[in-house]
Amino acid sequence: MKPIGYANERYLDSAFLALADPTRRAILARLTLGPASVMEVAAPFQMSQPAVTKHLNVLERAGLISRTRRGTRRECRAEMKAVTEVTAWLENYRRALGANFARLDGLLEEMKQKERTMAETKSIEMPQVVETGPIQMATLRAKVPAREIQMQMGALLRELSDEIQAQGVQVTGPWFTHHFRRPDEFFDFELCIPVATPVKASGRVQPGEWPTMKVVRTVYTGPYQGLAAGWGEFLGEIEKMGISISPEIWERYLVGPDTESDPEKWRTELNRPVQS
Secondary structure, three states: OOOOOOOOHHHHHHHHHHOOOHHHHHHHHHHOOOOEEHHHHHHHHOOOHHHHHHHHHHHHHOOOEEEEEEOOEEEEEEOHHHHHHHHHHHHHHHHHHHHHHHHHHHHHHHHHHHHHHHHHHOOEOOOEEEEEOOEEEEEEEEEEEHHHHHHHHHHHHHHHHHHHHHOOOOEOOOOEEEEOOOOOOEEEEEEEEEEOOOOOOEOOEEEEEEOOEEEEEEEEEOOHHHHHHHHHHHHHHHHHHOOOEOOOEEEEEEEOOOOOOOHHHOEEEEEEEEOO
16 A cells, blocks of 8 residues: 555545445445345445435445446445555554654653753752841952862861861851852952951951842752852843842852762852842
8 A cells, every 4th residue: 555645645535535424434334244235235224225325326436345236136345455455544544643643742741851850950049139137257368270179179168267266266157258250260259257256367367247238149959060050040040130230259058068968958059249
């Protein structure tokens, strides 16, 4: 059998038109069981023989049945080759349609999975505009090449922590960083640890204060390797909000490796000051 689009389309159109009528479908189904006379075909349908004959004529023109005379008996029989071709075409069509639906189902499932994955992997909370209170802090200013930041951050934090401890000053919250501009080749920033009382200036360690300001804030959850992507997501949300922000960055490490061994549970607060 030729596939859809070949020369047998006209024949198939004729066959399907003939089979559009339920009575003709029933007549053909009867004749697939064996030859029968017009009277025998008409018996189940409560129809006159002339009415049945009209249906038989349509089926014959479509090539689905033939009529022959044997003596005084005129028999109708199904043309099984034609019926088989129509059945095969329908089966091919069903399979093609099923395959198309399967592909469509696959695409829909893929889209749903992407939506679920995006929802599950969304790394930041909904940004909010908040006003910070003043935070007294001990600071350590540094300018570090971007390629060395991971290696130097631990040493810088220890230097600041050791000086606070040496002065006997109480720490009041998680440490954070204040970047004076968006990092590029260098990180120009100060490490900050909130304290109960001012520290005395000592070497690179200086007293400071996180001033009262209005910021756009979110919280990123995940390992530090994903912070850049988290910031990108955050900045995209800020742009949607239509808020102007200053170049400064405040990044506070609420939960990190010092208190939680699973990096997926680390929580980092991201802040961008709002420009008035």
